[in-house]
Amino acid sequence: xxxxxxxxxxxxxRFHPLVVHLPIGFLFFAFVLELYGRWNKNPQLYMAxxxxxxxxxxxxxxxxxxxxxxxxxxxxxxxxxxxxxxxxLATTLITFFAWGIRSGxxxxxxLNGLKPNMVALTLVVVLVSVTGHYGGNLTHGSDxxxxxxxxxxxxxxxxxxxxxxxxxxxxxxxxxxxxxSKCTSCHNSSKKKGGLxxxxxxxxxxxxxxxxxxxxxNVAKSEMIRRIMLDPHDEDxxxxxxxxxxxxxxxxxxxxxxxxxxxxxxxxxxxxxTPEEITSIASTMLGLEDVTGKSGIPxxxxxxxxxxxxxNIVSAGFKVRxxxxxxxxxEVVLPPNFINSSNSDxxxxxxxxxxxxxxxxxxxxxxxxxxxxxxxxxxxxxxxLQKVELEKNPITDKGIAEIIGIQSITGLNLYQTKIxxxxxxxxxxxxxxxxxxVWGTAITEDEVARFAEKQxxxxxxxxx
Amino acid sequence: xxxxxxxxxNPLKVNRRHFFSQLxxxxxxxxxGSLLIPDLFKGGKGPVASxxxxxxxxxxxxxRVIYLFQSGAPSQLESFDYKPTLVKRMGEDxxxxxxxxxxxxxxxxxxxxxxxxxxxxxxxxxxxxxxxxSEFFPxxxxxxxxxxxxxxxHTEAINHDPAITFFQTGSQQSGRxxxxxxxxxxxxxxxxxxxxFVVLTSRGKGNSQGLYSKLWSSGFLDSKHQGVLLxxxxxxxxxxxxxxGLSRSxxxxxxxxxxxxxxxxxxxxxxxxxxxRIAQYEMAYRMxxxxxxxxxxxxxxxxxxxxxxxxxxxxxxxxxxxxxxxxLAENGVRFIQLYHQGWDQHGNLPNEMAGxxxxxxxxSAALILDLKQRxxxxxxxxxxxxxxxxxxxxxxxFDPKNYGRDxxxxxFSIWMAGGGIKPGITYGETDEFGxxxxxxxxxxxxxxxxxxxxxxxxxxxxxxxxxGRRFRLTDVAGNVVNDILT
Numbered sequence: 001x002x003x004x005x006x007x008x009x010x011x012x013x014r015f016h017p018l019v020v021h022l023p024i025g026f027l028f029f030a031f032v033l034e035l036y037g038r039w040n041k042n043p044q045l046y047m048a049x050x051x052x053x054x055x056x057x058x059x060x061x062x063x064x065x066x067x068x069x070x071x072x073x074x075x076x077x078x079x080x081x082x083x084x085x086x087x088x089l090a091t092t093l094i095t096f097f098a099w100g101i102r103s104g105x106x107x108x109x110x111l112n113g114l115k116p117n118m119v120a121l122t123l124v125v126v127l128v129s130v131t132g133h134y135g136g137n138l139t140h141g142s143d144x145x146x147x148x149x150x151x152x153x154x155x156x157x158x159x160x161x162x163x164x165x166x167x168x169x170x171x172x173x174x175x176x177x178x179x180x181s182k183c184t185s186c187h188n189s190s191k192k193k194g195g196l197x198x199x200x201x202x203x204x205x206x207x208x209x210x211x212x213x214x215x216x217x218n219v220a221k222s223e224m225i226r227r228i229m230l231d232p233h234d235e236d237x238x239x240x241x242x243x244x245x246x247x248x249x250x251x252x253x254x255x256x257x258x259x260x261x262x263x264x265x266x267x268x269x270x271x272x273x274t275p276e277e278i279t280s281i282a283s284t285m286l287g288l289e290d291v292t293g294k295s296g297i298p299x300x301x302x303x304x305x306x307x308x309x310x311x312n313i314v315s316a317g318f319k320v321r322x323x324x325x326x327x328x329x330x331e332v333v334l335p336p337n338f339i340n341s342s343n344s345d346x347x348x349x350x351x352x353x354x355x356x357x358x359x360x361x362x363x364x365x366x367x368x369x370x371x372x373x374x375x376x377x378x379x380x381x382x383x384x385l386q387k388v389e390l391e392k393n394p395i396t397d398k399g400i401a402e403i404i405g406i407q408s409i410t411g412l413n414l415y416q417t418k419i420x421x422x423x424x425x426x427x428x429x430x431x432x433x434x435x436x437x438v439w440g441t442a443i444t445e446d447e448v449a450r451f452a453e454k455q456x457x458x459x460x461x462x463x464x
Numbered sequence: 465x466x467x468x469x470x471x472x473x474n475p476l477k478v479n480r481r482h483f484f485s486q487l488x489x490x491x492x493x494x495x496x497g498s499l500l501i502p503d504l505f506k507g508g509k510g511p512v513a514s515x516x517x518x519x520x521x522x523x524x525x526x527x528r529v530i531y532l533f534q535s536g537a538p539s540q541l542e543s544f545d546y547k548p549t550l551v552k553r554m555g556e557d558x559x560x561x562x563x564x565x566x567x568x569x570x571x572x573x574x575x576x577x578x579x580x581x582x583x584x585x586x587x588x589x590x591x592x593x594x595x596x597x598s599e600f601f602p603x604x605x606x607x608x609x610x611x612x613x614x615x616x617x618h619t620e621a622i623n624h625d626p627a628i629t630f631f632q633t634g635s636q637q638s639g640r641x642x643x644x645x646x647x648x649x650x651x652x653x654x655x656x657x658x659x660x661f662v663v664l665t666s667r668g669k670g671n672s673q674g675l676y677s678k679l680w681s682s683g684f685l686d687s688k689h690q691g692v693l694l695x696x697x698x699x700x701x702x703x704x705x706x707x708x709g710l711s712r713s714x715x716x717x718x719x720x721x722x723x724x725x726x727x728x729x730x731x732x733x734x735x736x737x738x739x740x741r742i743a744q745y746e747m748a749y750r751m752x753x754x755x756x757x758x759x760x761x762x763x764x765x766x767x768x769x770x771x772x773x774x775x776x777x778x779x780x781x782x783x784x785x786x787x788x789x790x791x792l793a794e795n796g797v798r799f800i801q802l803y804h805q806g807w808d809q810h811g812n813l814p815n816e817m818a819g820x821x822x823x824x825x826x827x828s829a830a831l832i833l834d835l836k837q838r839x840x841x842x843x844x845x846x847x848x849x850x851x852x853x854x855x856x857x858x859x860x861x862f863d864p865k866n867y868g869r870d871x872x873x874x875x876f877s878i879w880m881a882g883g884g885i886k887p888g889i890t891y892g893e894t895d896e897f898g899x900x901x902x903x904x905x906x907x908x909x910x911x912x913x914x915x916x917x918x919x920x921x922x923x924x925x926x927x928x929x930x931x932g933r934r935f936r937l938t939d940v941a942g943n944v945v946n947d948i949l950t
Contacts, residue, residue, distance in 0.1 A: 297523040323524065
C-alpha cells in the first residue's frame with residue numbers, strides 16, 4: 001500500500017465494487033421502464049423514470065468518488081484505469097443531463113424534436129455498460145469475460161510438446177504454468193496487485209512495490225518465495241485467503257528455479273543438476289512420467305490392450321492384473337498345475353493367445369504348468385518381460401536359449417527345472433538379469449562358485 | 465457404474481447425494497445442483513473415483529504379505545536392541561530425564577523404584593551388516609543379511625488390546641478394517657479358490673494375551689475381505705468334507721437353490737451383504753476342494769521339514785503355521801497373518817522369552833530362506849514383530865536371573881524382509897537406555913504406509929467412504945519410510 005494515502009480513504013474505496021451496482025441497476029431499470037412504457041402505451045410508467053435517473057445519477061456520483069479513492073491504492077493498470085475513470089465520469093454527467101431533460105429542469109429547444117429521452121437513455125445504458133466492462137477487466141483481468149466463452153477462445157501460446165524431460169526449459173515449461181495458474185489472476189498487466197505483474201518476463205524482473213519479486217540464486221531473500229512459504233494465516237501469505245495456495249511440489253519448482261537455475265528464463269533441465277525430487281515433479285507436470293513413479297522401477301511405454309483380448313486370455317484360465325492404472329502393463333499368471341500331462345497340448349494355444357499383448361506383459365508366471373522348451377520360443381517374443389517364473393517345469397538349456405534376447409528380464413525363476421550349468425553363460429548375455437533361481441537343478445555349488453568370479457553376472461540363488 | 469445399477473434396482477439404496485442429483489433435471493438445475501454440492505459431478509478426488517479397485521497405484525515390488533505377529537510384545541532389549549549401558553548402570557533408577565513423563569501401566573505405576581535391568585541374553589553381531597542379535601534367536605541371527613531390523617518403532621497405545629488393534633487396523637478403537645482386509649480390497653485375489661486374507665494362530669507357553677476376530681475383521685469393507693481363520697489343529701477347516709450321503713452335485717444344487725432365494729431377498733432389500741454371503745458360500749464350496757491340497761504338509765520333503773524344524777510336523781505350532789504360510793503364499797493368498805501368543809513377560813522373562821524365542825526362531829528364519837530359494841522372497845514382504853516394546857527397568861523383584869518388564873510404547877524393534885525392503889540393514893536408533901528413539905522414528909502409520917507402498921498402493925489414495933467420512937488405513941497420517949526400500 002502506498003503510505004501517502006490514508007487507510008480510511010482506501011477503506012472507503014473498497015466499497016466501490018459494491019456501490020457501482022446501484023447505478024447499473026437504476027439506469028437499466030430506467031431504460032426498461034421507457035421501453036415497456038412505449039410498448040404498453042402506459043404513460044404512468046414514465047413517472048418512475050425521473051426517479052430512477054436521479055437515483056442512478058446520485059449513486060453513480062458516489063461510486064465515482066469511491067472509485068477514485070480505490071484507484072489511489074495504485075494496484076491497477078493505469079491505462080485501463082483511465083478509460084474506466086473517464087467513462088465513469090461521462091456516465092455520471094450524462095445521467096444527470098438525461099434526468100434534467102426528463103424532469104424538465106433543463107430545457108434546450110434544439111433537442112425537443114429528437115425524442116431526447118430515448119436517445120439519452122440509450123446513451124446512458126451504453127456508457128454504463130462500457131464503464132462496467134472496463135471495471136470488470138480491472139478487477140478480474142481482461143480475459144476474464146470470454147475465457148470460457150464458447151466462441152473465439154483466444155489460444156494461449158502453446159508450448160511444443162517435448163519427449164525428453166531434459167529438453168524442458170525450466171521457466172517456460174515448469175515455472176510459468178505455476179505462475180499462470182496461481183498468481184497471474186491478480187498480478188497481470190491490467191491488475192497489478194502490489195504493483196507486481198507476472199504477465200511476461202520483463203514484468204517479472206521488474207518486481208513490485210516491495211521491490212524485486214526474487215533474487216536470483218537466493219531463495220531466502222526472494223519476496224515471492226517468502227510469501228508463499230509463510231503460514232497460511234499470515235497476513236502476507238500468498239495467494240491470499242480464498243485462493244488456492246501453492247502445493248508443495250509447486251513451491252519446490254519455484255525454489256529450484258530461483259536457487260539452482262539462478263532464475264534464468266532460458267535454462268533447460270539438461271543444463272542443470274536436477275535433484276530426483278524435481279525430476280519426478282517435472283515429469284508429472286509435463287505428463288512425461290514414465291509410470292515408474294514412486295517405486296523407481298523403469299517401465300516400458302506401451303499402448304493399451306483391447307478389452308476383448310484381455311477377456312479371451314482370462315477365459316483361457318490366465319489371471320491378468322494391470323500393474324499400474326492405465327499403464328497397459330500387466331502381470332499374467334497361469335495358476336499352477338492348470339496344465340499337466342493330461343492337457344499339455346493346450347499350452348501352445350494358450351500362449352499364442354497372449355501374443356496380441358506380448359509387449360504389455362512384464363510379469364509372467366507359468367510355474368508348474370508343464371512348460372516345454374518349445375513354449376519358450378513363443379515367450380521369447382515377449383520383449384518387455386521383467387519377472388519370469390518358469391519354475392517346476394521340464395525346460396532345459398535349449399529352452400533358455402530362446403529367451404536370452406529379452407534384455408529387460410531382471411528376475412528369472414528356474415528352480416526345479418532341467419537346466420544345467422551350460423545355461424550359466426547364457427545368463428551373462430542377458431544384460432538386465434539380476435537374479436536367477438536354480439535351486440533343485442543340476443547346477444552344483446561348485447559351478448555357481450566358479451561362475452561367481454565372472455564380471456557383470458546375475459546372482460545365482462541356490463537352495464539352503 | 466456398478467453402483468448406479470444397484471441404485472436403480474433398489475430405492476432403499478438412494479442416499480442424500482443421489483437424491484440431490486436426481487433433483488437436478490435440465491441444465492439450470494444441474495448448475496444449481498453443482499452449486500449446492502460442489503463435488504456432485506466430480507465423484508471425489510481424481511484417481512480415487514476413476515481408478516478401479518484391484519489395480520495398484522504404481523509399480524508394486526511385493527505381491528503379498530506374510531505378517532508374523534508376535535502377540536504380547538516381545539522385549540526389544542532381549543532380541544535386537546543391544547544396550548550395554550544397562551549392564552553398566554544395572555540397578556540404578558531410570559533417570560526422570562529419560563522417562564520424561566511417560567505414563568505407566570497400572571502394573572508398575574505403584575513401584576517406587578524403576579531399577580534398570582540389562583538383558584539376560586547375550587548379544588553378538590551377525591552377518592556382513594554386523595546386526596546385533598541376542599542368543600535367543602540363533603537362526604534369525606544367521607539370516608541377518610536378509611532382513612531389515614527397525615529399532616525405532618513407536619506406538620501410542622500402552623496396553624495390548626488397543627496396541628494390537630492399532631497395528632492391525634490403524635486405529636486403537638476397534639471397528640476399522642484390518643490391514644489384510646485393506647490389501648484384499650485394494651489388490652483383489654490371485655486365487656479364486658482361496659480367500660485373499662488368511663489368519664493362522666499359535667500359542668507359546670509364555671504369558672498370553674487374547675486374540676479376537678475383530679483383529680482380522682473387514683470392518684466397514686465388504687465382508688468378503690474379512691480374514692479367514694484357519695483352525696490351529698489337525699483340521700484347519702471344520703466340516704470340510706460333505707456329510708455321508710451328500711454328493712458333490714447334491715451340494716451344488718443345494719447352493720444354487722439357497723443362492724436363488726438369497727437373490728430374491730437381495731432384490732427386496734438391496735443389502736449388499738447378501739451378495740457377499742452368496743459369494744462366501746461359493747468360496748466355501750471351492751475351498752472344500754482347494755484347502756485339503758494346500759494344507760497338506762505331508763507332501764513336503766524331508767529337507768524342508770528339517771529347515772523349519774521337527775515341530776513343523778505338529779499341527780497348530782508356529783513352525784507348522786510358517787510352513788502353511790509359505791504354501792498359502794505359493795497358492796496366491798495375498799495376506800497371510802500369523803499370530804504367536806505368549807510374549808507378555810511381566811515376570812520370569814529370561815525363561816519365558818527363551819521358550820517363546822525357541823518356538824519361533826527357527827521357523828521364522830526358515831520361512832525367509834525357503835521363500836528365497838523359491839524366488840518368492842523378492843515379491844513377498846515378511847514382517848516379524850509385536851504390538852509394542854518392553855521397559856528397560858525391572859518389573860517386580862530385582863533379580864537379574866528372573867525379572868520382568870512392563871509395556872513400553874516409546875521404542876521397540878521389529879524386522880521386515882523381502883518384498884522391496886532393503887536387506888541387511890538396521891534402521892533407527894534408541895538412546896543408550898533403549899527408552900527413547902533418537903534417530904528415524906517409525907510410527908505405526910508410517911509402517912502401514914510403507915507396506916502399502918511396496919504393494920503398489922498409495923496409502924493416501926486407497927480410501928473407503930463410509931457414513932459420510934473417507935477412511936484410510938493410515939487415517940490422516942503416515943509417511944513412507946523410503947530409506948528402507950530397495
